[in-house]
Amino acid sequence: MRKISHNLANIIAVASAVGIATASPILLADTQTEQTFHIEAQNLADALRALGAQLGREVLFQPGQVEGRLSPRLDGRYAPAQALRLLLKGTGLRAIENGGSFVIVGSPTSQRAPEDGDAASTTLLVTGSRIRGANIAAPVIEVSQKEMRQSGQNDLGEVIRSLPQSFSGGQNPSVAPGNVGIANQNLSGGSTANLRGLGGDATLTLLNGHRLSYGSAVQAVDISAIPVSVVSRMEVIPDGASAIYGSDAVGGVVNIILKRDYEGYSTSARWAAATDGGDVEQQYNATAGIRWSSGGFIVAYDFLKGSDITARDRSYTDYMPDAATLLPERENHSIIFSGHQAIGPDLEFAVDALFNRREISSMLALNASSGYLNTPVNKSFALAPSLAWRVNPDWTVTLSGLYGRDRTDYDQRYYSNGAVASRAYGCYCNVARSVELGAEGKLLNLPAGEVRLAIGGGYRYNSFEDTNASGSQSNGGGSIDSSYAFGELNVPLVSPEQDLSWAYRISINGALRYERYPGIDEVATPKLGLIYSPTRDFDLKASWGKSFKAPTLLQQYQMRYVTLRAASAYGGTQFPTGSVAMMSQGGNPDLKPERAETWTITLGAHPSAVPGLQLDASYFNIRYKNRIIQPISGVNQYSALSNPIFADYVVYAPDAATQAALIASTNGQLNNYSGAPYDPSSVVAIAFNNFINGTQQKIEGFDLSGRYSLPIGALGELTLGGNASWLKSTEQINENAPVTRLAGIIYNPPKFRGRFNISWTKDSFTLAGYLNHSGRLRDTRSTSQSDVKSQTTFDLNALLNLPADSLLGALDVALSARNLFNARPPYAAPSGGNSFYVNYDSTNYSPIGRFVSLSITKHW
Numbered sequence: 001m002r003k004i005s006h007n008l009a010n011i012i013a014v015a016s017a018v019g020i021a022t023a024s025p026i027l028l029a030d031t032q033t034e035q036t037f038h039i040e041a042q043n044l045a046d047a048l049r050a051l052g053a054q055l056g057r058e059v060l061f062q063p064g065q066v067e068g069r070l071s072p073r074l075d076g077r078y079a080p081a082q083a084l085r086l087l088l089k090g091t092g093l094r095a096i097e098n099g100g101s102f103v104i105v106g107s108p109t110s111q112r113a114p115e116d117g118d119a120a121s122t123t124l125l126v127t128g129s130r131i132r133g134a135n136i137a138a139p140v141i142e143v144s145q146k147e148m149r150q151s152g153q154n155d156l157g158e159v160i161r162s163l164p165q166s167f168s169g170g171q172n173p174s175v176a177p178g179n180v181g182i183a184n185q186n187l188s189g190g191s192t193a194n195l196r197g198l199g200g201d202a203t204l205t206l207l208n209g210h211r212l213s214y215g216s217a218v219q220a221v222d223i224s225a226i227p228v229s230v231v232s233r234m235e236v237i238p239d240g241a242s243a244i245y246g247s248d249a250v251g252g253v254v255n256i257i258l259k260r261d262y263e264g265y266s267t268s269a270r271w272a273a274a275t276d277g278g279d280v281e282q283q284y285n286a287t288a289g290i291r292w293s294s295g296g297f298i299v300a301y302d303f304l305k306g307s308d309i310t311a312r313d314r315s316y317t318d319y320m321p322d323a324a325t326l327l328p329e330r331e332n333h334s335i336i337f338s339g340h341q342a343i344g345p346d347l348e349f350a351v352d353a354l355f356n357r358r359e360i361s362s363m364l365a366l367n368a369s370s371g372y373l374n375t376p377v378n379k380s381f382a383l384a385p386s387l388a389w390r391v392n393p394d395w396t397v398t399l400s401g402l403y404g405r406d407r408t409d410y411d412q413r414y415y416s417n418g419a420v421a422s423r424a425y426g427c428y429c430n431v432a433r434s435v436e437l438g439a440e441g442k443l444l445n446l447p448a449g450e451v452r453l454a455i456g457g458g459y460r461y462n463s464f465e466d467t468n469a470s471g472s473q474s475n476g477g478g479s480i481d482s483s484y485a486f487g488e489l490n491v492p493l494v495s496p497e498q499d500l501s502w503a504y505r506i507s508i509n510g511a512l513r514y515e516r517y518p519g520i521d522e523v524a525t526p527k528l529g530l531i532y533s534p535t536r537d538f539d540l541k542a543s544w545g546k547s548f549k550a551p552t553l554l555q556q557y558q559m560r561y562v563t564l565r566a567a568s569a570y571g572g573t574q575f576p577t578g579s580v581a582m583m584s585q586g587g588n589p590d591l592k593p594e595r596a597e598t599w600t601i602t603l604g605a606h607p608s609a610v611p612g613l614q615l616d617a618s619y620f621n622i623r624y625k626n627r628i629i630q631p632i633s634g635v636n637q638y639s640a641l642s643n644p645i646f647a648d649y650v651v652y653a654p655d656a657a658t659q660a661a662l663i664a665s666t667n668g669q670l671n672n673y674s675g676a677p678y679d680p681s682s683v684v685a686i687a688f689n690n691f692i693n694g695t696q697q698k699i700e701g702f703d704l705s706g707r708y709s710l711p712i713g714a715l716g717e718l719t720l721g722g723n724a725s726w727l728k729s730t731e732q733i734n735e736n737a738p739v740t741r742l743a744g745i746i747y748n749p750p751k752f753r754g755r756f757n758i759s760w761t762k763d764s765f766t767l768a769g770y771l772n773h774s775g776r777l778r779d780t781r782s783t784s785q786s787d788v789k790s791q792t793t794f795d796l797n798a799l800l801n802l803p804a805d806s807l808l809g810a811l812d813v814a815l816s817a818r819n820l821f822n823a824r825p826p827y828a829a830p831s832g833g834n835s836f837y838v839n840y841d842s843t844n845y846s847p848i849g850r851f852v853s854l855s856i857t858k859h860w
Contacts, residue, residue, distance in 0.1 A: 137529025152816025157191025
């Protein structure tokens with residue numbers, strides 16, 4: 001009865017207000033002061049009420065106007081008029097102002113309304129779900145383009161590395177030789193997401209929901225190829241999502257969402273440099289967009305050129321040869337296009353296309369007269385078209401596809417006394433193709449709302465080849481394909497309209513995916529989620545699911561080879577002088593998928609009594625088994641014959657027949673670095689370092705995040721925020737080996753990382769400061785273990801946004817100083833005591849130091 005009288009009063013109030021407004025309408029203007037909004041994707045009625053609560057003003061509407069309609073997510077700073085238009089896009093409704101209230105007027109329509117600039121996408125599909133407008137039970141970290149610009153970040157690699165949930169090891173520009181793991185390399189100069197430190201190949205990266213081609217040799221996706229100028233936001237879900245997306249989403253999902261509609265033309269220039277020397281950068285960008293009643297497109301070109309940082313540029317690396325590279329020289333060209341066009345009232349075609357070309361140059365200097373010069377060239381291309389057919393008001397069928405290529409032409413030259421002594425060159429060539437058909441829509445109505453279902457299936461193909469420059473000889477490669485089917489169901493149990501005293505909202509979500517990899521395995525992955533909101537101010541979310549990762553093509557098909565060195569080089573100091581040892585390395589075609597089970601619980605608070613406040617706390621737990629590794633990776637090879645952890649992978653006193661069979665299995669690939677001719681009688685051990693399934697990992701921890709926007713009257717607005725992650729992870733490489741720590745150990749993520757910010761905005765000016773902290777590490781590479789100190793840095797950024805009616809027209813000017821106080825990387829002894837390795841953990845710390853930049857963007 002209370003609900004009926006409330007709705008009746010609402011209708012009367014709206015009718016009265018509309019009558020008044022019809023006689024003297026007051027149109028909303030974008031000149032109103034901007035403020036920060038945080039409104040989840042949900043039904044439109046709730047979204048309008050939430051907006052009213054954050055504004056502190058009533059938003060009046062007739063229930064019939066918004067019935068059955070969903071709103072997009074709204075997160076950022078907007079004028080109230082712009083925020084209302086974004087929520088009402090495509091509905092045929094508009095807002096007018098009457099006294100102190102906003103009134104929704106107009107007749108609902110299914111026709112597409114014009115877009116509002118580049119503020120948000122009209123799509124209601126969210127990362128982590130295939131159901132339109134769904135609230136997902138997993139935590140979501142969202143970084144808008146405005147936040148990227150405000151923090152002085154010029155590429156998505158910088159953005160992802162700044163998140164405490166992502167480890168900067170893996171494939172990233174400042175990762176230097178001398179660390180642990182084949183994945184911790186800078187093969188192409190790109191940047192990859194690495195959630196929870198599980199590896200770039202265990203984090204799924206998407207562009208507008210589309211997969212991209214794998215890059216280089218380690219099956220990770222380069223996100224720095226996508227220009228920031230076309231990005232609307234980056235959504236990160238640090239939770240297993242194989243039930244939604246399939247292989248690779250063990251650590252989570254990163255989805256780069258492009259601006260759907262942008263009208264106008266902008267050009268920008270950026271100049272930057274490290275104050276200690278090196279890393280002098282220049283970056284130029286041109287972005288253009290057009291929209292019309294039935295579609296639109298955006299296109300951008302981005303150019304970046306940066307100089308290297310060498311050992312001579314930093315005082316703490318004066319022990320290294322001067323030419324040794326700490327950060328490579330690089331040149332990058334990116335072109336991206338995204339467009340959509342309605343074909344009739346119920347059919348829309350969309351396409352995303354990306355091309356990137358990068359050259360880098362780095363020197364691994366062994367001494368003043370010799371070293372390895374690496375000059376790879378990476379080219380990547382992706383084309384992702386889709387068709388969406390609105391079968392009826394309740395159901396949409398989507399057909400999408402992908403064709404992608406990623407080619408890294410590597411070229412390594414060994415110089416001795418100024419001359420090329422040897423050369424290795426070839427191509428890491430990747431191809432990806434996929435097609436998917438899916439449908440999403442309403443199954444039935446419950447008192448709490450619509451039960452929605454998403455179903456579909458598809459086919460994926462990936463190939464990898466490591467060939468020499470002529471393509472006449474393969475160093476390893478192969479292909480893998482899979483077919484799959486999926487289903488997802490979202491059931492609302494309680495909605496705000498039911499006006500229950502014990503619950504504001506309850507919904508459950510379930511997903512199941514079946515995937516078949518011929519010759520490898522068949523995998524079924526479920527996921528369940530629950531959202532319970534006891535009041536409109538609090539949410540409790542819980543999710544459970546299973547994930548998997550198929551073996552990478554490098555892990556399966558890398559060329560197998562045997563290396564012969566002095567036994568002492570592998571830590572075998574107990575053997576007679578002249579003793580040698582073999583190490584076998586390479587692919588394993590019998591590998592099985594890695595599997596994981598994930599729990600996540602999140603408590604969110606967004607009290608209506610404190611507008612602008614959002615707090616979230618999450619606990620996560622991952623049990624990861626059958627991990628594929630090289631058991632004696634990286635610098636661990638120096639202790640292969642002395643560390644008892646590796647005893648299961650070593651055969652002592654192998655006879656000549658065993659040695660011959662091993663060499664024969666590698667097509668005779670014996671690399672002899674022992675300094676003497678191969679003699680079977682002098683071989684005292686064989687260490688097997690081929691890829692294997694076996695490692696078990698346990699990962700758990702807490703994520704904390706918060707944001708609070710505080711209006712301070714005529715002085716503008718203050719915003720405080722923070723994101724922190726505490727991580728505990730362990731590993732057991734086989735059932736006989738001890739359990740060892742990962743988090744907090746050198747070349748792994750620290751136990752604690754945090755990034756905290758405060759910003760002040762007054763009219764068109766913003767000043768923002770960021771405090772970044774990375775916890776200490778333990779150096780366990782020798783029996784005399786030591787600590788690697790923590791690091792805290794501070795960034796300061798100033799941003800001026802001049803309006804179109806200013807003297808210079810629409811112009812953005814940004815001045816940024818990262819690592820303002822020039823903190824150096826914490827000391828860690830060079831691996832193996834070698835002077836050609838850096839004396840810090842390059843997977844966690846950067847040699848750049850203080851870095852200042854000036855950016856100017858002109859909007860035409």
